[in-house]
Amino acid sequence: SAVISQKPSRDICQRGTSLTIQCQVDSQVTMMFWYRQQPGQSLTLIATANQGSEATYESGFVIDKFPISRPNLTFSTLTVSNMSPEDSSIYLCSVAASLAYNEQFFGPGTRLTVL
Amino acid sequence: GQQVMQIPQYQHVQEGEDFTTYCNSSTTLSNIQWYKQRPGGHPVFLIQLVKSGEVKKQKRLTFQFGEAKKNSSLHITATQTTDVGTYFCAGHLMQFYFGSGTKLNVKP
Numbered sequence: 001s002a003v004i005s006q007k008p009s010r011d012i013c014q015r016g017t018s019l020t021i022q023c024q025v026d027s028q029v030t031m032m033f034w035y036r037q038q039p040g041q042s043l044t045l046i047a048t049a050n051q052g053s054e055a056t057y058e059s060g061f062v063i064d065k066f067p068i069s070r071p072n073l074t075f076s077t078l079t080v081s082n083m084s085p086e087d088s089s090i091y092l093c094s095v096a097a098s099l100a101y102n103e104q105f106f107g108p109g110t111r112l113t114v115l
Numbered sequence: 116g117q118q119v120m121q122i123p124q125y126q127h128v129q130e131g132e133d134f135t136t137y138c139n140s141s142t143t144l145s146n147i148q149w150y151k152q153r154p155g156g157h158p159v160f161l162i163q164l165v166k167s168g169e170v171k172k173q174k175r176l177t178f179q180f181g182e183a184k185k186n187s188s189l190h191i192t193a194t195q196t197t198d199v200g201t202y203f204c205a206g207h208l209m210q211f212y213f214g215s216g217t218k219l220n221v222k223p
Contacts, residue, residue, distance in 0.1 A: 040218075041215070041216075042203065042213045042214060042215045042216050043158065043203070043213040044213075045210055045211070048210075058210070092157060092158075103148065103160035103163060104148075104150075104158075104160060104205075104211070105160070106157040106158050106159070107157065108156075108157055109157050
């Protein structure tokens with residue numbers, strides 16, 4: 001299993017500002033993902049964070065809005081840029097040994113509120 | 116659009132009653148996973164099903180994968196208050212698509 005930490009755990013931000021969320025894993029992992037979860041809703045995949053290259057974004061999510069870095073196999077950041085109240089959500093990172101056939105371990109999440 | 120549908124959205128049961136949640140996909144999945152999220156927590160992996168018609172059990176939990184690999188179910192026998200939470204299926208088709216989740220409430 002993997003132990004994942006996220007910073008910050010929660011934040012309240014003003015419209016138009018940006019927030020960078022950090023995800024740290026206690027071991028090297030192949031796959032890292034970023035999800036968004038509205039309160040009481042399901043999880044939506046934002047992107048796959050690729051080590052040493054640009055992230056792979058899902059439909060509806062773009063790099064300008066959600067830039068992602070992954071400098072090594074244990075760390076990734078997600079930035080929520082030019083925030084609006086619609087960005088208020090829980091942002092979760094997850095890791096897995098492979099894309100399809102391994103369980104995902106989720107971080108504790110970052111609860112973001114945009115005023 | 117939504118790739119994996121999950122029902123029911125909510126289920127309230129008396130402790131000791133059984134509970135079932137169902138997932139359905141319009142396309143054949145390569146595999147399906149199930150997660151549990153406690154209130155205020157993050158999703159925690161329960162199990163993965165890969166083979167057509169596969170059935171797996173974990174104590175009071177029984178997981179099934181349909182013959183066509185398009186549907187799956189999670190059945191809990193004799194629920195306990197510790198079963199409270201939201202249960203998500205996640206079907207794999209190029210990426211994992213999470214179902215909408217079933218929120219289970221168990222009355223003691």
